[in-house]
Amino acid sequence: MVNLKTVQTHNASLKTLAPGLVAVFVGGTSGIGLSTAREFVRNTRSPHVYLIGRNEAEANKLISELGILNPESQTTFIKSDISLLKNVDKACQEISAKEKKVNLLFMTAGYFTFNGRQETSEGLDQKFSLHYYARARFIKNLLPLLDTAANNRDENANLSRVVSVLDPHASVRALGAGALNYSDLSLKNSFSLKNCAAHASAMNNFYMEKLAKSHPGTSFIHAYPSAVKTGVARGLDPISSKVWVALTSLMKPFMVDLGESGERHLYASTAKVFAAMKETADYAAVGSDGTKGSGSYWLNWDDDVLPFSKKLAKLREEGAGEKIVQHTEEVFKKVCEEKQTYP
Numbered sequence: 001m002v003n004l005k006t007v008q009t010h011n012a013s014l015k016t017l018a019p020g021l022v023a024v025f026v027g028g029t030s031g032i033g034l035s036t037a038r039e040f041v042r043n044t045r046s047p048h049v050y051l052i053g054r055n056e057a058e059a060n061k062l063i064s065e066l067g068i069l070n071p072e073s074q075t076t077f078i079k080s081d082i083s084l085l086k087n088v089d090k091a092c093q094e095i096s097a098k099e100k101k102v103n104l105l106f107m108t109a110g111y112f113t114f115n116g117r118q119e120t121s122e123g124l125d126q127k128f129s130l131h132y133y134a135r136a137r138f139i140k141n142l143l144p145l146l147d148t149a150a151n152n153r154d155e156n157a158n159l160s161r162v163v164s165v166l167d168p169h170a171s172v173r174a175l176g177a178g179a180l181n182y183s184d185l186s187l188k189n190s191f192s193l194k195n196c197a198a199h200a201s202a203m204n205n206f207y208m209e210k211l212a213k214s215h216p217g218t219s220f221i222h223a224y225p226s227a228v229k230t231g232v233a234r235g236l237d238p239i240s241s242k243v244w245v246a247l248t249s250l251m252k253p254f255m256v257d258l259g260e261s262g263e264r265h266l267y268a269s270t271a272k273v274f275a276a277m278k279e280t281a282d283y284a285a286v287g288s289d290g291t292k293g294s295g296s297y298w299l300n301w302d303d304d305v306l307p308f309s310k311k312l313a314k315l316r317e318e319g320a321g322e323k324i325v326q327h328t329e330e331v332f333k334k335v336c337e338e339k340q341t342y343p
């Protein structure tokens with residue numbers, strides 16, 4: 001566990017970085033995304049922050065709040081339902097038109113539900129899209145700007161990092177099999193909440209692990225937040241909400257405070273120990289494939305690297321990374337280029 005004091009001391013040191021860092025918070029209007037955005041704005045000089053979500057009233061309040069927290073900061077809200085990939089493309093076009101580089105892409109958009117598959121007009125499940133496909137599309141679209149940030153020769157200005165908050169071990173927790181249905185990766189015919197959690201988790205893991213190799217100046221982090229009191233269950237029906245309240249009150253002693261979660265996610269987003277591959281740093285943490293400083297890290301809520309999982313190693317050996325990248329490209333081609341539904 002990284003001590004909270006260490007996290008806070010590190011975060012305070014971010015004022016020594018160059019002014020004008022650019023961060024995009026996909027899901028920045030609530031919960032862990034917002035808490036991390038607050039810490040980013042508090043601890044950096046003249047940052048430019050993008051908050052992406054649907055809740056405009058909340059975003060307007062946040063723009064004022066963040067402006068008071070750091071009067072040199074600039075916050076832009078992009079109102080968008082990003083469960084549709086066409087909307088992800090629009091949001092990224094807006095950012096790319098305004099910015100030459102992005103230093104941090106931080107993604108938390110998602111929700112908790114007991115309901116089954118809910119298809120979007122693009123043929124993907126809505127939750128699965130938010131937890132994986134939309135995130136992968138943000139990464140793909142913003143990689144040129146992340147590359148530009150990574151290529152800055154000033155080491156106080158070359159932060160280039162992607163963070164996806166979900167759960168790298170969802171498919172292997174609680175004796176999970178850690179298996180993927182390669183013939184139906186989008187779960188069109190084999191959807192269940194369990195399969196959705198397992199696929200979204202492993203697809204985040206291996207999509208980013210692959211990109212860490214082809215984009216060695218950027219580091220890629222998939223982080224598990226543990227249980228945090230946020231708005232994640234706000235869409236539940238009244239009965240499910242009661243179940244949720246009962247569950248969370250039982251879990252209360254084990255829950256992570258929302259403010260601490262933001263501080264810890266800012267650490268994950270900026271600490272040098274999660275070095276990009278090209279840095280070949282001796283101080284780097286062990287990456288997701290077991291190699292020190294690989295540029296891809298799977299983290300626990302406390303900023304420690306998650307323990308090695310034989311089941312996830314088996315997925316890597318059977319070519320999960322290649323299959324997931326190929327599938328994701330097929331989805332992007334069908335939905336984003338050919339403007340059809342998938343499959």
Ligand SMILES: NC(=O)c1ccc[n+]([C@@H]2O[C@H](COP(=O)([O-])OP(=O)(O)OC[C@H]3O[C@@H](n4cnc5c(N)ncnc54)[C@H](OP(=O)(O)O)[C@@H]3O)[C@@H](O)[C@H]2O)c1
Binds near residue numbers: 055081229
């Ligand atoms: N909190 C936990 O205990 C916990 C535990 C494990 C994993 N997680 C995962 O961690 C991530 C962060 O969740 P959180 O707890 O911070 O939840 P949260 O407070 O509900 O925040 C979710 C964010 O996603 C945005 N969002 C949701 N649907 C969207 C859509 N269709 N289009 C655009 N933005 C959308 C919301 O913005 P708008 O409302 O403005 O649209 C909000 O900013 C989620 O993926 C969740 O599954 C959370």
